[in-house]
Amino acid sequence: MTLFLLLLGLVVGVLGDVAxxxxxxxxxxxxxDLYCFPPTLIPRLEYSxxxxxxxxxxxxxxxxxxxxxxxxxxxxxxxxxxxxQTYIYTIDNVPxxxxxxxxxxxxxxxxxxxxxxxxxxxxxxxxxxKNYRYSGTSNSVEADCTPTSNDLPPTCNKVPQLPYFxxxxxxxxxxxxxxxxxxxxxxxxxxxxNHVLTNYHSKLMPAPLLLIFVHIVLYAQPRLATLPLPxxxxxxxxxxxxxxxxxxxxxxxxxxFCVQKQLFENGHSTYVGGMPIYIPxxxxxxxxxxxxxxxxxxxxxxxxxxxxxxVGYQIATLPGSSGSPIISTANAVVGMHSCGGNCKSxxxxxxxxxxxxxxxxxxNKLPLCAIxxxxxxxxxxxPVFTALGTLFQRALGITMDVYxxxxxxxxxxxxxxxxxxQQSLVSNTFNDVLGLCDGSYFNTKxxxxxQNDNAGVSVLTxxxxxxEATDSGYELKSYDTVLNFVVNxxxxxxxxxxxxxxxxxxxxxxxATITSAAxxxxxxxxxxxGQPGASYGNYQLxxxxxxxxDTITSWTCQMPVLVxxxxxxxxSYNFLSSCSYHKEPNLNIxxxxxxxxxxxxxxxxxSVLHIALTILAGSMVSIDVVSYQEFDNGTTISSxxxxxxxxxxxxxxxxxxxxxxxxxxxxxILDVKYLLAIVDDIPLHLINEDIAFGNSxxxxxxxxxxxxxxxxxxxxxxxxxxxxxVYLTAxxxxxxxxxxxxxxxxxxxxxxxxxxxxxSVPDALVPPxxxxxxxxDNCTLWLLLSCF
Numbered sequence: 001m002t003l004f005l006l007l008l009g010l011v012v013g014v015l016g017d018v019a020x021x022x023x024x025x026x027x028x029x030x031x032x033d034l035y036c037f038p039p040t041l042i043p044r045l046e047y048s049x050x051x052x053x054x055x056x057x058x059x060x061x062x063x064x065x066x067x068x069x070x071x072x073x074x075x076x077x078x079x080x081x082x083x084x085q086t087y088i089y090t091i092d093n094v095p096x097x098x099x100x101x102x103x104x105x106x107x108x109x110x111x112x113x114x115x116x117x118x119x120x121x122x123x124x125x126x127x128x129x130k131n132y133r134y135s136g137t138s139n140s141v142e143a144d145c146t147p148t149s150n151d152l153p154p155t156c157n158k159v160p161q162l163p164y165f166x167x168x169x170x171x172x173x174x175x176x177x178x179x180x181x182x183x184x185x186x187x188x189x190x191x192x193x194n195h196v197l198t199n200y201h202s203k204l205m206p207a208p209l210l211l212i213f214v215h216i217v218l219y220a221q222p223r224l225a226t227l228p229l230p231x232x233x234x235x236x237x238x239x240x241x242x243x244x245x246x247x248x249x250x251x252x253x254x255x256x257f258c259v260q261k262q263l264f265e266n267g268h269s270t271y272v273g274g275m276p277i278y279i280p281x282x283x284x285x286x287x288x289x290x291x292x293x294x295x296x297x298x299x300x301x302x303x304x305x306x307x308x309x310x311v312g313y314q315i316a317t318l319p320g321s322s323g324s325p326i327i328s329t330a331n332a333v334v335g336m337h338s339c340g341g342n343c344k345s346x347x348x349x350x351x352x353x354x355x356x357x358x359x360x361x362x363x364n365k366l367p368l369c370a371i372x373x374x375x376x377x378x379x380x381x382x383p384v385f386t387a388l389g390t391l392f393q394r395a396l397g398i399t400m401d402v403y404x405x406x407x408x409x410x411x412x413x414x415x416x417x418x419x420x421x422q423q424s425l426v427s428n429t430f431n432d433v434l435g436l437c438d439g440s441y442f443n444t445k446x447x448x449x450x451q452n453d454n455a456g457v458s459v460l461t462x463x464x465x466x467x468e469a470t471d472s473g474y475e476l477k478s479y480d481t482v483l484n485f486v487v488n489x490x491x492x493x494x495x496x497x498x499x500x501x502x503x504x505x506x507x508x509x510x511x512a513t514i515t516s517a518a519x520x521x522x523x524x525x526x527x528x529x530g531q532p533g534a535s536y537g538n539y540q541l542x543x544x545x546x547x548x549x550d551t552i553t554s555w556t557c558q559m560p561v562l563v564x565x566x567x568x569x570x571x572s573y574n575f576l577s578s579c580s581y582h583k584e585p586n587l588n589i590x591x592x593x594x595x596x597x598x599x600x601x602x603x604x605x606x607s608v609l610h611i612a613l614t615i616l617a618g619s620m621v622s623i624d625v626v627s628y629q630e631f632d633n634g635t636t637i638s639s640x641x642x643x644x645x646x647x648x649x650x651x652x653x654x655x656x657x658x659x660x661x662x663x664x665x666x667x668x669i670l671d672v673k674y675l676l677a678i679v680d681d682i683p684l685h686l687i688n689e690d691i692a693f694g695n696s697x698x699x700x701x702x703x704x705x706x707x708x709x710x711x712x713x714x715x716x717x718x719x720x721x722x723x724x725x726v727y728l729t730a731x732x733x734x735x736x737x738x739x740x741x742x743x744x745x746x747x748x749x750x751x752x753x754x755x756x757x758x759x760s761v762p763d764a765l766v767p768p769x770x771x772x773x774x775x776x777d778n779c780t781l782w783l784l785l786s787c788f
Contacts, residue, residue: 184285191367397521439582498524
């Protein structure tokens with residue numbers, strides 16, 4: 001009977017398998033003198049040596065030299081072992097030295113050399129052993145049936161109808177005996193073509209002549225198999241969760257008894273969260289135990305299937321457990337254990353079965369009978385609500401939206417899905433996934449936080465991107481996030497953000513909703529038709545839970561209004577060729593005014609303009625500053641004064657700030673935590689577009705979406721800093737003469753400016769109030785300068 005070994009990639013986690021080079025000295029040096037006798041027809045036993053070690057898990061001799069005559073051979077066989085183990089080595093079948101011999105699973109071996117003699121007494125004939133390896137991990141201890149243990153051997157539940165017994169009969173204890181070290185792991189038989197599936201241990205397996213040793217557990221009927229691995233490995237695929245896919249096939253050189261094969265669940269859904277599971281395993285290379293309970297003595301279950309695209313759970317594992325099947329109580333494999341605790345948030349992680357199936361199919365290596373019919377033993381989450389929202393680019397980062405959920409039932413699978421991304425990873429084509437006729441989107445990320453006993457918040461779980469194994473829309477939606485987790489009754493916060501959002505960002509956003517603190521921001525980029533730098537990005541959040549509407553007793557969200565294009569056929573919209581469904585609204589001038597900054601007499605300060613704005617309806621808004629009266633080559637714009645409406649020929653190099661107004665309209669001291677935008681010169685991508693009224697790139701131009709609310713536009717002389725912008729005056733820098741204001745190219749005491757405000761929604765802007773002037777009576781109201 002033939003046995004194949006299939007290896008699945010693994011980057012070992014904190015509790016992943018650790019290689020051991022536990023060796024003891026043993027010097028054997030057989031020279032050419034042993035073979036110098038006339039040739040015979042019957043091999044003669046010319047040398048033998050016994051090795052006993054009562055502390056050994058196995059015995060593997062380390063050959064540093066091997067050059068036997070052509071017809072001679074060396075045997076290594078077990079003594080005092082319940083299983084027959086004999087291995088023959090010739091000059092034709094050994095790897096290039098140095099190498100470790102096939103392990104003898106036992107505590108005694110006999111090495112024998114048989115020779116037919118030779119007339120070539122070359123000094124190069126012979127072999128050398130310098131030490132032997134005896135352990136892959138700590139000493140092996142077979143498990144017992146201690147009632148208090150959360151991990152019990154299946155023989156403790158040896159009842160045919162119990163899943164723990166039935167599902168554990170196909171488990172294999174594997175020893176990797178590579179030049180870099182020996183390592184235990186776990187695998188299992190699956191399919192009906194005698195395959196063994198396990199993890200690929202990247203730290204040990206890249207040896208061209210690697211030996212894997214399989215111990216199939218049949219409860220008193222063990223069989224051992226030596227599997228030399230040919231190097232036919234696929235390096236072309238990288239999994240998420242840090243896992244590389246490398247597969248190899250190899251043939252068993254000894255008889256292997258096949259028992260019940262485990263079957264993959266052919267799940268066509270990404271959902272496996274919440275289902276009861278158990279994990280039969282060989283921790284530390286010891287006797288098999290079955291992980292059934294969690295450390296808190298709860299029943300083992302898959303807590304999430306979106307754990308960086310892995311299955312997440314709290315069933316205990318140890319080094320040597322890698323490669324164990326994750327089995328549902330319906331006796332179907334839903335994944336393979338691959339990463340020990342603290343890989344992320346302290347959960348253990350396994351590769352989901354659909355991901356393994358997909359890659360095996362891709363490589364045409366999926367055995368027959370390996371996939372079970374799709375099962376329906378769980379209750380999928382039910383829809384509760386769907387919300388549309390928008391994230392905004394602000395000066396301090398990208399906003400985050402927070403949803404507060406009150407859940408009144410325990411052991412519920414809460415599942416979240418965000419839809420936003422509109423560009424295919426393969427074809428680069430665009431799709432209006434939200435039906436808003438708007439091409440603004442972002443790479444999403446989700447967090448679930450819970451309110452703790454101290455009225456604070458703590459991170460429960462998070463996920464970026466979606467699970468691609470069973471998602472037909474993956475090419476378009478791979479940057480959209482799906483997140484599920486088993487939750488109990490309590491208060492939870494769902495935070496929607498960009499992919500660069502980290503734990504601290506999510507905690508700050510959720511905390512701000514409780515304490516009414518300043519808004520929190522995260523990093524990243526928002527996109528419009530494939531280009532970064534958009535001022536906003538739309539999304540849709542779908543919330544589902546096992547118990548449906550009756551489970552979530554209330555939900556609220558701290559979020560701005562949705563940016564929406566309401567009239568898809570309105571002729572006032574401009575179409576962008578990169579994604580033709582996107583409609584950029586035209587902006588119409590709603591208000592304009594003129595003002596001045598001045599060097600204050602008897603002081604070393606320059607005035608700063610604070611202009612109050614009120615937005616009545618959410619709208620795209622542009623703020624166009626016109627002041628600078630020189631072309632970029634330094635020549636004066638002689639006719640600019642009349643065109644700009646200024647009363648004289650003074651101007652300055654302007655800097656524009658936009659704040660959310662938190663001062664109850666007194667506008668004297670603004671809060672830098674509510675800064676929305678900073679603009680110095682006109683953005684480079686707008687220089688060639690006819691959208692700004694200024695004649696120089698030194699005039700700022702700002703375009704962004706503003707929800708309804710109160711704002712303050714701040715204008716000052718370059719290089720106005722943000723901490724000066726919140727006041728009505730700014731200190732004069734040392735190089736004041738070089739920074740203006742100017743008149744006819746010469747330094748002036750004041751500089752005029754005109755500001756035009758445009759909106760996409762008619763009457764969305766209340767005409768701005770007159771700016772406050774710091775030059776009169778310590779920040780009292782200043783009458784706007786005008787021409788008479």
